[in-house]
Amino acid sequence: MAVYTDISEVDLEAFLAGYDLGKLLSYKGIAEGTENSNFLLHTSAASYILTLYEKRVESADLPFFLGLMQHLARKGVSCPLPVSRRDGALIGRLAGRPAAIITFLEGVWVRRPSVAHCREVGRALAELHLAGQDFALARPNALSVAGWHRLWDASRARADEVEPGLAAEVDADFAIFDRDWPTGLPAGVIHADLFPDNVFFLGEQLSGLIDFYFACNDIYAYDLATCINAWCFEKDHSFNLTKGTALLAAYQAVRPLSAAEGDALPLLARGSALRFMLTRLYDWLTVEDSPLVSKRDPVEYIRKLRFHRAVRSARDYGLVR
Amino acid sequence: MAVYTDISEVDLEAFLAGYDLGKLLSYKGIAEGTENSNFLLHTSAASYILTLYEKRVESADLPFFLGLMQHLARKGVSCPLPVSRRDGALIGRLAGRPAAIITFLEGVWVRRPSVAHCREVGRALAELHLAGQDFALARPNALSVAGWHRLWDASRARADEVEPGLAAEVDADFAIFDRDWPTGLPAGVIHADLFPDNVFFLGEQLSGLIDFYFACNDIYAYDLATCINAWCFEKDHSFNLTKGTALLAAYQAVRPLSAAEGDALPLLARGSALRFMLTRLYDWLTVEDSPLVSKRDPVEYIRKLRFHRAVRSARDYGLVR
Numbered sequence: 001m002a003v004y005t006d007i008s009e010v011d012l013e014a015f016l017a018g019y020d021l022g023k024l025l026s027y028k029g030i031a032e033g034t035e036n037s038n039f040l041l042h043t044s045a046a047s048y049i050l051t052l053y054e055k056r057v058e059s060a061d062l063p064f065f066l067g068l069m070q071h072l073a074r075k076g077v078s079c080p081l082p083v084s085r086r087d088g089a090l091i092g093r094l095a096g097r098p099a100a101i102i103t104f105l106e107g108v109w110v111r112r113p114s115v116a117h118c119r120e121v122g123r124a125l126a127e128l129h130l131a132g133q134d135f136a137l138a139r140p141n142a143l144s145v146a147g148w149h150r151l152w153d154a155s156r157a158r159a160d161e162v163e164p165g166l167a168a169e170v171d172a173d174f175a176i177f178d179r180d181w182p183t184g185l186p187a188g189v190i191h192a193d194l195f196p197d198n199v200f201f202l203g204e205q206l207s208g209l210i211d212f213y214f215a216c217n218d219i220y221a222y223d224l225a226t227c228i229n230a231w232c233f234e235k236d237h238s239f240n241l242t243k244g245t246a247l248l249a250a251y252q253a254v255r256p257l258s259a260a261e262g263d264a265l266p267l268l269a270r271g272s273a274l275r276f277m278l279t280r281l282y283d284w285l286t287v288e289d290s291p292l293v294s295k296r297d298p299v300e301y302i303r304k305l306r307f308h309r310a311v312r313s314a315r316d317y318g319l320v321r
Numbered sequence: 322m323a324v325y326t327d328i329s330e331v332d333l334e335a336f337l338a339g340y341d342l343g344k345l346l347s348y349k350g351i352a353e354g355t356e357n358s359n360f361l362l363h364t365s366a367a368s369y370i371l372t373l374y375e376k377r378v379e380s381a382d383l384p385f386f387l388g389l390m391q392h393l394a395r396k397g398v399s400c401p402l403p404v405s406r407r408d409g410a411l412i413g414r415l416a417g418r419p420a421a422i423i424t425f426l427e428g429v430w431v432r433r434p435s436v437a438h439c440r441e442v443g444r445a446l447a448e449l450h451l452a453g454q455d456f457a458l459a460r461p462n463a464l465s466v467a468g469w470h471r472l473w474d475a476s477r478a479r480a481d482e483v484e485p486g487l488a489a490e491v492d493a494d495f496a497i498f499d500r501d502w503p504t505g506l507p508a509g510v511i512h513a514d515l516f517p518d519n520v521f522f523l524g525e526q527l528s529g530l531i532d533f534y535f536a537c538n539d540i541y542a543y544d545l546a547t548c549i550n551a552w553c554f555e556k557d558h559s560f561n562l563t564k565g566t567a568l569l570a571a572y573q574a575v576r577p578l579s580a581a582e583g584d585a586l587p588l589l590a591r592g593s594a595l596r597f598m599l600t601r602l603y604d605w606l607t608v609e610d611s612p613l614v615s616k617r618d619p620v621e622y623i624r625k626l627r628f629h630r631a632v633r634s635a636r637d638y639g640l641v642r
Contacts, residue, residue: 008432025427025523028361031350040349040361042368042427106346106363111329202346 005037005052007095012050015094018085019101021045032197035213037097040104047104049080052097057213059098064139065212066090066100068132068189075131077124078208080105107200107207118231118243120206121199122250125191125227128209129220129255132189141192141216143275145181149174151278158285163302173274173305181271182219182264190223191215195230221261224251225268228317229276229304237303245318252320262314262321269317270308277301326358326373328416333371336415339406340422342366353518356534358418361425368425370401373418378534380419385460386533387411387421389453389510396452398445399529401426428521428528439552439564441527442520443571446512446548449530450541450576453510462513462537464596466502470495472599479606484623494595494626502592503540503585511544512536516551542582545572546589549638550597550625558624566639573641583635583642590638591629598622 006029016024022044030038030049037052053062066082070090073081080102082090091100110117141147152170159166191198193214200208232243251257257265280298287295311317327350337345343365351359351370358373374383387403391411394402401423403411412421431438462468473491480487512519514535521529553564572578578586601619608616632638 009429010433012429023523024429026425026429026521028349029352031352047363104347108330108333108345108347112331200347202344 004054005095005097007039007052011095015092015099016043018087018092019083020086021048021083021101041101048083048101049104050094050099050101052094052099054097061139061213062091062098062100064137065215066102067137068135068215069102069212071135072128072131077128077131078105078206079212080208080210105200105208105210107202109197109199110201111196113196113231113243114204115240115243115246116204117199117201117206118247119250120201120204121194121227121231122224122247123254124199124206124209125194125223126251126254128191129188129223135189138189139216141190141218143192143214143279144218145177145271148177148271148275148278151282155278155281155285159281162281162284162298166302169302169305170274170277173270173309176267177271177274180267182260182267185219185221185261185264186258187217187219189215190218190220192218192223192226194223194227219264219268220255221257221265222268222272224248224257225265226272226276228269229272229301232317233304233307237300237307239307239317241316241318243318245320248314248317248319257319257321259321262319265314265317265319266308266311269311270305273301273304273308277305325375326416326418328360328373332416336413336420337364339408339413340404341407342369342404342422362422369404369422370425371415371420371422373415373420375418382460382534383412383419383421385458386536387423388458389456389536390423390533392456393449393452398449398452399426399527400533401529401531426521426529426531428523430518430520431522432517434517434552434564435525436561436564436567437525438517438520438522438527439568440571441522441525442515442548442552443545443568444575445520445527445530446515446544447572447575449512450509450544456510459510460537462511462539464513464535464600465539466498466592469498469592469596469599472603476599476602476606480602483602483605483619487623490626491595491598494591494630497588498592498595501588503581503588506540506542506582506585507579508540509538510536511539511541513539513544513547515544515548540585540589541576542578542586543589543593545569545578546586547593547597549590550593550622553638554625554628558621558628560628560638562637562639564639566641569635569638569640578640578642580642583640586635586638586640587629587632590632591626594622594625594629598626 013024025042027039027041030040035056036054039050041048041050069079070082072079083101085092091098156167198211228244232240234240277298280296283295284298334345346363348360348362351361356377357375360371362369362371390400391403393400404422405411406413412419477488519532549565553561555561598619601617604616605619
């Protein structure tokens, strides 16, 4: 978590001259997000987030991400609205990097989500899926089964350092995913990273969704499975069935799941747990230890993976059909 | 530069219940300042800075720092105003640390100060010195000659790694400081760290002074000498006489220097350069390299130290008497 790139006030004022945002009052680097450099701007008009896109984000993907936010915001989803430059573009350059300004959303992310928070997230995710249906651009999910294989190839040899037996466990998972990963389920634009730090609340009311930089086209129920992983487990790795039931019911109140989606949920949840375990494992083994990047422990997701392996049906998550 | 301590929204809301600041809308860790953890809060009332004081700040000094800001703000100095809790206190506890809330000052710090900026700083420093005269508390300067000796004792053996010959150079300086460091000059509350990142501007207008966590009682002209070091040298280490002249004239327009202060200025500037060289050298040699703490190169201040050794009179800085 940190600012990678500092910007001078001279460069920033030149950049802001391309926008119609009033006078710059202040800007502060925000110690959140590991992928990009983010600044909170105050101008005489309002508050904004300025993002400099660092190496891990592909420039070619920016029109998808920013166009999606614009599309969703116009459809009534509470998410940041990219601000257009005077020349109409959403993306400029600052300090040698692609840069964009988005509106600032008030709200705090909840470190300890309640059942009510899970309900809000379920509803918001379904609304997001519906609102994205007529978005014109598409982006394949770089972190689906083929992408997991690449991460695993790079990590497998040292996996047992993190947890004895992990290499064999995950090899067995891959045999199943390679054979059984579902095709033909309803798919479209998904957020793909809707963790608590990407959802803002004012009290128990959801005030906004942020960070669309993993958004892509994939199975809707896979996005839902990721939310189950991210929101419905307690700190001790136990699954909270009340939260799962609330999240799934709220999702279905807006977008009911088909029988096939319900049937696939355990495998999708297991795949989602593997995906986050693999990126954490890869970072754990390859990224140098530093306070700049707060590496997340892969063990949390090894535990979730094991939980999902034992699940018999989506009813175990609280799905009512 | 970074947030050392994260805070949960639950803990923050409990903390804020002790204040009369309206409803919490958002809080973001700020990637600035190396000593403490700072958050920018938006509440329904206004914007604020929340600071958690980390180990390097002595709790016993907090009443001095916060009381000083309150005193100065009431005297019309543009600096953050500490917000009183409902119980009247300025300091509470959050995440196991002393914590305080201060008002948010709009403005940006200038990476490349102009002559006009230097003029503003000279005036503001003199106003600060006058406004602090009737402040009731006092705090000795832990980083005056005796403190320099402690830093030097801890760094001397490895000093030549940074710059060959440095140990002998600085030993010779100490012989002079131990003999000639001035006594009896006008003294009172000084900021002691008025570098560009602690001064906010809106355009060329100074909008505020921040970060009083090195403030202490010491020689006024020593504070002025620190500003000469911090504001009047170019990136190539050359001294900009136009900036020095502007800064000194603006200071004197508010608080004229006595003959003795003018005479002492070269030695004070040399001492101030040594002080910042020593803290940088110490950090350079002892703090582990990490993006969290952006270590500053001591060489910049070795160059300034050499410049001041060659100065014959304060006229070389632009002092007109």
